[in-house]
Amino acid sequence: MSTERLVIVGGDAAGMAAASQARRLRTSGELAITAFERGHFTSYSACGIPYWVGGEVDGPKALIARTAAEHRARDIDLRMRTEVTELDLDRGRVRTRELDDGGRESWTGFDKLVLATGARPRRPRLPGIDAPGVHGVQTLDDGQALLETLEASAGRRAVVVGAGYIGVEMAEALIHRGYEVTVLERTAQPMSTLDPDMGALVHEAMCAMGIETVCGTTVTGVLTGAEGRARAVTTEDAEYPADVVVLGMGVSPETTLAGAAGLPLGESGGLLTDLAMRVRGQDHIWAGGDCVEVWDLVSGRTRHIALGTHANKHGQVIGTNAGGGYATFPGVVGTAVSKVCDLEIARTGLLERHAEAAGLRFVTATVEATSRAGYYPGARPMHVKMLAERRTGRLLGVQIVGREGAGKRVDVAAVALTARMTVEQMTALDLGYAPPFSPVWDPVLVAARKATRAVREAGD
Amino acid sequence: MSTERLVIVGGDAAGMAAASQARRLRTSGELAITAFERGHFTSYSACGIPYWVGGEVDGPKALIARTAAEHRARDIDLRMRTEVTELDLDRGRVRTRELDDGGRESWTGFDKLVLATGARPRRPRLPGIDAPGVHGVQTLDDGQALLETLEASAGRRAVVVGAGYIGVEMAEALIHRGYEVTVLERTAQPMSTLDPDMGALVHEAMCAMGIETVCGTTVTGVLTGAEGRARAVTTEDAEYPADVVVLGMGVSPETTLAGAAGLPLGESGGLLTDLAMRVRGQDHIWAGGDCVEVWDLVSGRTRHIALGTHANKHGQVIGTNAGGGYATFPGVVGTAVSKVCDLEIARTGLLERHAEAAGLRFVTATVEATSRAGYYPGARPMHVKMLAERRTGRLLGVQIVGREGAGKRVDVAAVALTARMTVEQMTALDLGYAPPFSPVWDPVLVAARKATRAVREAGD
Numbered sequence: 001m002s003t004e005r006l007v008i009v010g011g012d013a014a015g016m017a018a019a020s021q022a023r024r025l026r027t028s029g030e031l032a033i034t035a036f037e038r039g040h041f042t043s044y045s046a047c048g049i050p051y052w053v054g055g056e057v058d059g060p061k062a063l064i065a066r067t068a069a070e071h072r073a074r075d076i077d078l079r080m081r082t083e084v085t086e087l088d089l090d091r092g093r094v095r096t097r098e099l100d101d102g103g104r105e106s107w108t109g110f111d112k113l114v115l116a117t118g119a120r121p122r123r124p125r126l127p128g129i130d131a132p133g134v135h136g137v138q139t140l141d142d143g144q145a146l147l148e149t150l151e152a153s154a155g156r157r158a159v160v161v162g163a164g165y166i167g168v169e170m171a172e173a174l175i176h177r178g179y180e181v182t183v184l185e186r187t188a189q190p191m192s193t194l195d196p197d198m199g200a201l202v203h204e205a206m207c208a209m210g211i212e213t214v215c216g217t218t219v220t221g222v223l224t225g226a227e228g229r230a231r232a233v234t235t236e237d238a239e240y241p242a243d244v245v246v247l248g249m250g251v252s253p254e255t256t257l258a259g260a261a262g263l264p265l266g267e268s269g270g271l272l273t274d275l276a277m278r279v280r281g282q283d284h285i286w287a288g289g290d291c292v293e294v295w296d297l298v299s300g301r302t303r304h305i306a307l308g309t310h311a312n313k314h315g316q317v318i319g320t321n322a323g324g325g326y327a328t329f330p331g332v333v334g335t336a337v338s339k340v341c342d343l344e345i346a347r348t349g350l351l352e353r354h355a356e357a358a359g360l361r362f363v364t365a366t367v368e369a370t371s372r373a374g375y376y377p378g379a380r381p382m383h384v385k386m387l388a389e390r391r392t393g394r395l396l397g398v399q400i401v402g403r404e405g406a407g408k409r410v411d412v413a414a415v416a417l418t419a420r421m422t423v424e425q426m427t428a429l430d431l432g433y434a435p436p437f438s439p440v441w442d443p444v445l446v447a448a449r450k451a452t453r454a455v456r457e458a459g460d
Numbered sequence: 461m462s463t464e465r466l467v468i469v470g471g472d473a474a475g476m477a478a479a480s481q482a483r484r485l486r487t488s489g490e491l492a493i494t495a496f497e498r499g500h501f502t503s504y505s506a507c508g509i510p511y512w513v514g515g516e517v518d519g520p521k522a523l524i525a526r527t528a529a530e531h532r533a534r535d536i537d538l539r540m541r542t543e544v545t546e547l548d549l550d551r552g553r554v555r556t557r558e559l560d561d562g563g564r565e566s567w568t569g570f571d572k573l574v575l576a577t578g579a580r581p582r583r584p585r586l587p588g589i590d591a592p593g594v595h596g597v598q599t600l601d602d603g604q605a606l607l608e609t610l611e612a613s614a615g616r617r618a619v620v621v622g623a624g625y626i627g628v629e630m631a632e633a634l635i636h637r638g639y640e641v642t643v644l645e646r647t648a649q650p651m652s653t654l655d656p657d658m659g660a661l662v663h664e665a666m667c668a669m670g671i672e673t674v675c676g677t678t679v680t681g682v683l684t685g686a687e688g689r690a691r692a693v694t695t696e697d698a699e700y701p702a703d704v705v706v707l708g709m710g711v712s713p714e715t716t717l718a719g720a721a722g723l724p725l726g727e728s729g730g731l732l733t734d735l736a737m738r739v740r741g742q743d744h745i746w747a748g749g750d751c752v753e754v755w756d757l758v759s760g761r762t763r764h765i766a767l768g769t770h771a772n773k774h775g776q777v778i779g780t781n782a783g784g785g786y787a788t789f790p791g792v793v794g795t796a797v798s799k800v801c802d803l804e805i806a807r808t809g810l811l812e813r814h815a816e817a818a819g820l821r822f823v824t825a826t827v828e829a830t831s832r833a834g835y836y837p838g839a840r841p842m843h844v845k846m847l848a849e850r851r852t853g854r855l856l857g858v859q860i861v862g863r864e865g866a867g868k869r870v871d872v873a874a875v876a877l878t879a880r881m882t883v884e885q886m887t888a889l890d891l892g893y894a895p896p897f898s899p900v901w902d903p904v905l906v907a908a909r910k911a912t913r914a915v916r917e918a919g920d
Binding site for chain 2: 013045047048051056057058062063165307308309310312313329330331332333334335336337338339344346348373375376377405407408409410411412414415416418419421425427428429430431432433434435436437438440441442
């Protein structure tokens, strides 16, 4: 039997998890694995960058799960600083360019191909947006560059554009660095991954932490000063002085290559795959991680969700299939958790606007409860909002905003969504109870009880 | 319509939750509610007693969810310090005795009856066991008496008999009070609610905390000294000096009255009910809380589990049904969580011995993982053990021993058990991920992956 050639485009979580898993199943005599990564780092935790910038984590080394040398020791031919510039699917080859070596170009043939090209930060075409002092935080290289700006900066004013996950995490990081932080957000509340009523709780808490949070405002540009460096961010009606500007407006799938090769893309621009993570219509091409759309088990649609935990699962599934085994990724329910200082923020399933877009009729219930028995030291309040389908009472989504012990409670709802439970079924869930861990009725169950009543009262 | 009479025997969680819920549904003109409680307190958190004794919680007031006066303000005729001494089912009445009032006896008629008589601590018939200085910790009265002993005691040596939930929680409480603590346990490891290999981790941690933990030993008696007070606990081969002795050997259902009235009891002595919490074979008698056996959804058998969270749910269901509505308690999966100092201990579903007794063939997988991303400050190790059925791969149980962030992770498994998921289905669960909350693969998912491989390797 001749050696098959597996080529992987992108050397971060999805790509290298696929490489590692395929190597577990096939020897290098059976399967030659070549992976191309255009950056300086591989298999790293992009999600850890805010904590590195904030000084809570040593970086970048600690954020690297597996080094290039470790991959190579397992017979994975990993080519760093090598960009794939073209996919030639007809002839089964990819064109590459070496970024550090005079731009030498060459072609590499494949029998099987994995696309794990990740995502790119959204960066609106605005005046001054490319000025020194304006930073994205998508890669370890970005993190390093931001840290250099912070260390060189004499001033202590930071503006964060965007109040989504990355925005609020970067706000926390900059607070830890001693900056005065202003966050500018286009929508009416921070965390547009929550319904506005829950986002308002985050808004209030951020202001109480001393983070100036301005919502419903559109950034119009970056003003530059000495040496062309950023000195302020402008909106339609104000100007915010800034010694450093951080862009946290989310990411879009990086699928330029795939699109040029005619592979199928969804509404968000992410690659479309089947349940085995094969690109739709392709037998020997898989895709995973931040460059794909995933099946949303609650709405019945595909969505783009950039999350390391999905990327790792995709890589595992792809590596198994590319290695000749069988695995599937059944889809997501849309779980995410984050924090800004001591405020924990979590959601799973559908927001109100998602449920409406999916054609679902629903009721909502919001409760305030505590993380532990009310009398136990450290009991902290949290708000839990629950969406349930009318008539059937099926759980549609949960959002939680609170302090210590709030965030991971969303996991109960994530499993219940996966199992398509009704909120009434949830009221009987046998969750762990003891005073240091929960009130007698866990906050998620309190919300389920209220949602059950709301379903009943709403009738048909 | 004449007023119906609802009589409730036992004024703690199950009984008073039933009373409250029935009152929500029916006015006092429709339903007269009378509740009898033989103790001094009502609607209190017995689970909070160790934290009160340990000085972390002010008591007993903080542990009382609702006072007698609050119940009475809602037209519930609550008779404190009144013991029900006989159930006369044929004539629909209960005989009561007033404990503080010269023992006056009388009869009260009912149309509907709720039995919520709770549980009694196991107290082996051993020499000296009733001596002053030997304490159970089942009721607030017990807690008060123990605190008085601790305050009066000159010495600082405590012996706890039994290393189950109450035993280890009391060990922590006594450590907080500055005592040298010895725990004596009959079985091979502390926490016999875990498999021995997981119990061994608890044993090791307790010893490291300075709690002398002696397992595989049988207590033979209590030696008494001055004024007949306890001064030591004896086992088959040793003698442990003690200024105070705490009994933490678990509880048995208190069903003396029900048994005498011929109501059906299970193997543990707990009352048997249907899914609406009606006593089997009875139309107008319900039972709930620590005095009943509950349906175990994993093993298909009934079990006795004394837990405040179940008692509250039972009360809710009973009150709804007694109030003319409809509700059921579908059963439990056997979730419990506890801690001893900073060690968190949790389980759900079946232990190995339970699975064997249920006729199930299974595989096990144990993993060590961290509560947060390995690089994030405060990431703590935890052990997760998972049982899965052979061939089908259905999840049968999970046990977790670890530090901060370990315990409540059991909830994910509790929901998965309820939904009868396989461990392979669990590997794809969309759980909340961010570095401060979880590694990319949550510890429960790491265990599910290993269990999936174990199922596959075990074949038929």
